[in-house]
Amino acid sequence: MIEYGDNVLILLEDEETKYFSEVKKGGILKTHFGNLIMDSLVGKEFGERINLGLRDAYLIKPSMIDGVFSLKRSTQIVYPKDMAFILLTLDIKPGDVVYEAGTGTGVMTSVFSRQVGESGKVISYEKRSDFLEKAKKNVRRLGFIERVT
Ligand SMILES: C[S@@+](CC[C@H](N)C(=O)[O-])C[C@H]1O[C@@H](n2cnc3c(N)ncnc32)[C@H](O)[C@@H]1O
Structure with missing residues (x-):
C-alpha cells in the first residue's frame, strides 16, 4: 500500500511517458495531462490504474534506475551498464567496505x-x-545514507 514518503513512478498508458x-503531503505533480494531487495516492496499491485528467496511468514501484534517471545531475554519472560492470568486477557484496573517490552526484554511492x-x-x-550537499540529498532519496560516510 502506498504511504507518504514512498517514491512512485507514474507510467502513462502509452508506456513511454x-x-x-x-508522495508528499499536499504535493501536486504537474503534468501535460493533468495535475495529480499526491495525497490521493495514499492507500492505493502499486499496479493500480489512475486517471490524470486527460490520460490514464499506472502506479509503479520505481527501481533504483528509475530514481537515477529522475535526478537533476550536477556531474557526469556512471550509467547502468557500467554500474553492473563495476559491482561485478570489484566483487562488491554485503559486508564490504567500499572507498569511492569522487562522490559527484552520489549515484554510484547510492548503488554501493x-x-x-x-x-x-x-x-x-x-x-x-x-x-x-546535493549528493547527500540524492543518496537519501536513492540509497542508504546511514551506511555512507
Ligand atoms: C564524474 S564525477 C563522479 C560521478 C559519480 N561517480 C556518480 O555516479 O554520480 C567526478 C567527481 O570527482 C570529484 N573529484 C575530482 N577530483 C577529486 C579529488 N581529488 N578528491 C575528491 N573528489 C574529487 C569531482 O568534483 C566530481 O564531483
Whole structure:
C-alpha cells in the first residue's frame, strides 16, 4: 500500500511517458495531462490504474534506475551498464567496505550503499562542498545514507 514518503513512478498508458515523484503531503505533480494531487495516492496499491485528467496511468514501484534517471545531475554519472560492470568486477557484496573517490552526484554511492547491505559501509570523498550537499540529498532519496560516510 502506498504511504507518504514512498517514491512512485507514474507510467502513462502509452508506456513511454513517466514521472517519478515522492508522495508528499499536499504535493501536486504537474503534468501535460493533468495535475495529480499526491495525497490521493495514499492507500492505493502499486499496479493500480489512475486517471490524470486527460490520460490514464499506472502506479509503479520505481527501481533504483528509475530514481537515477529522475535526478537533476550536477556531474557526469556512471550509467547502468557500467554500474553492473563495476559491482561485478570489484566483487562488491554485503559486508564490504567500499572507498569511492569522487562522490559527484552520489549515484554510484547510492548503488554501493545498497550492495554492501546493512553490515557494510561506503566511504566517499568529494572535493566540492556544493556537490557533496546535493549528493547527500540524492543518496537519501536513492540509497542508504546511514551506511555512507
Ligand atoms: C564524474 S564525477 C563522479 C560521478 C559519480 N561517480 C556518480 O555516479 O554520480 C567526478 C567527481 O570527482 C570529484 N573529484 C575530482 N577530483 C577529486 C579529488 N581529488 N578528491 C575528491 N573528489 C574529487 C569531482 O568534483 C566530481 O564531483
